[in-house]
Amino acid sequence: MKHSLVVGMGLAGLAYAEQLRRKGLSFHVIDKGFGGSSKIAAGIYNPTVLKRFSLAWNGDLFHSYALPFYNELQDRLKSEFIFPTPVHKIFSKVSEHNSWVVASDQNSLSPFLDPQIHSIINTEIKGIYGYGKVNHTGRIATQTLLNDFIQSLNTNQFSEETFEYNKLLISNTVVEYKGIKAKHIVFCEGYQMVNNPFFNSLPLVGSKGEILIIKTKKLQSKPIIKASIFLAPMGDDLYWAGATFERNDKTLKKTLKGREWIEERIQKIIASDYEVVDHITEIRPTVMDRRPLVGTHPDYYNVHLLNGFGTRGVLGAPLLSKWLLDYIMGQFELPEIVNLRRF
Ligand SMILES: Cc1cc2nc3c(=O)[nH]c(=O)nc-3n(C[C@H](O)[C@H](O)[C@H](O)COP(=O)(O)OP(=O)(O)OC[C@H]3O[C@@H](n4cnc5c(N)ncnc54)[C@H](O)[C@@H]3O)c2cc1C
Structure with a gap:
């Protein structure tokens, strides 16, 4: 019997499987093999909120744990998915200088x-x-991370299929x-x-994001540029540009409106x-x-959730x-602010 069955292999499922592995606990992950926001994320790690010049919720705490976590994983997988680079916040008005300082x-x-x-020295950047x-x-190349992690698993640890809830x-x-038998799911x-x-029944609202991948030889920017949108270098003259933030449309349709909105900002x-x-949603x-959903089902002690990472997975x-x-192992009290029982 496995310790855990994990459904979904985005950043949440990956991090959870890795925690199990580090504790020597067995697992099997089921993922349908397509979709998910981890695969299209810019992967930017930035503990600050550059709209308000403030720290993100738990930004420094999460940052101080995440970087060693990814470094250890990168070494173990013999992969390259961490790309440290500064973010350059382009100011749009002079009054921002004082707020920044x-x-x-x-x-x-x-x-x-x-x-x-x-001062901006790259003549291709306006401002x-x-x-x-x-x-x-910097940036975590999430696609590479997910691919390399999945590659490291054997057939007893991973299967690609859509999980059918009525078969549980x-x-x-x-x-x-x-x-597949496990103590926990x-x-x-x-x-x-x-x-x-x-x-x-939990209030996962969801917000659609559209992004463009653009190619430009001239820009030659190594830092991530942040103005009204992010422009994040991906290598080979490619840049991740986005993203829109849309609460009402929950389809994965690419829209002309979304593309135009991003292009206006790029220009x-x-x-x-x-x-x-490319244009992806x-x-x-x-x-x-705007806080994660973590914890155990109120009626089943062995059914758990790790979700709600929002814009900062x-x-x-x-x-x-x-x-x-x-928490599941009885060694930690979940902070109320993330515990799904708050709803
Ligand atoms: C446009 C955009 C840009 C972003 N940029 C950043 C960024 O720069 N930095 C950052 O920190 N965060 C960013 N995010 C947010 C980040 O992507 C999310 O917080 C995080 O990836 C969520 O991870 P997850 O594992 O919870 O979900 P997901 O990544 O959505 O993964 C869920 C997985 O579960 C699988 N699945 C679902 N249902 C089933 C089923 N029934 N059977 C089998 N498999 C199933 C899916 O196929 C998927 O693989 C961005 C998000 C978007 C949309």
């Missing part, structure tokens, strides 16, 4: 926000007010799915949780010609109160997955 002086932000106001530099940031059998001591389906009969940020090589697993997944496993 004040913010960078705060204890919680000073490790990240460089107080200096820099007369310069930029502020965010340190200890639950008793006091075991959960069983198509012959942990659901990590991202926005697809809306189809999960055990947890779909305000860079002078370079570019080619759009996904739904972020956002929650009504990269930094949150490692520590939140540890919290859930330690």
Whole structure:
């Protein structure tokens, strides 16, 4: 019998499986093999909120746990998915200079926000007010991470199929799915949780994001550029550009409106010609109160959830997955603010 059956292999399922592995506990992950917001995310890790020059919720705590977690994983997988690089926040008005300097002086932000106001030297980047530099940031190439992690699993640990909820059998001591027996089941389906009969009463609102992948030889930017949108270098003159934030449309349709919205912003940020090589959409697993959904089903002690990472799965997944496993093992009290029982 396995320790855990994990449904979904995005950042949540991956981090949870890795926590189990580090504790020497057995697992089997089921993932349908397509979709999910982890695969299209820019993968930017940035513990600050650059719209408000503030720290993201638990930004420093999540950051301090996540980076060693990914480094250890990168070494073990002999992979390359961590790309540290500063974020350059392009200022849109002179008054932002003062707000930036004040913010960078705060204890919680000073490790990240460089107080200096820099002039833009890359002539392909527009902007007369310069930029502020965010340190200890970068990009996790989530596709590479997920692919390499899956490659490292054997057929007893991973299967590619759509999980059918009505085939799950639950008793006091075991959960069983198509012959796979485990002590626990942990659901990590991202926005697809809306189809999960055990947890779909929770307020996972979801917000659609459209992104473009553009190619431009001239730009030659190594840092991630943040203005009204992010432009994140992916290598080979490709840049991830986005994203839109749409609460009402929950389809995966690419829209002309979304593409135009992003392109307008790209053209305000860079002078370079570019080619759009891809246009992708996904739904972020956002929650009504913008906090994760972690914990155990009120009626089944062996049915659990790890979800609601919203716009910041990269930094949150490692520590939140540890919290859930330690909680299930009776070694940790889940903070009320993330516990799904708050609803
Ligand atoms: C446009 C966009 C940009 C983003 N950029 C960033 C960023 O730069 N930095 C950051 O930190 N976060 C970013 N995010 C947010 C981040 O992507 C999410 O917080 C995170 O990826 C959620 O991970 P997850 O594992 O919970 O869900 P998902 O990544 O959605 O994974 C769920 C997995 O479960 C599988 N699944 C679902 N139902 C079933 C089923 N019934 N059977 C089998 N498998 C199933 C899916 O196929 C999928 O593989 C972005 C999101 C979007 C949409």
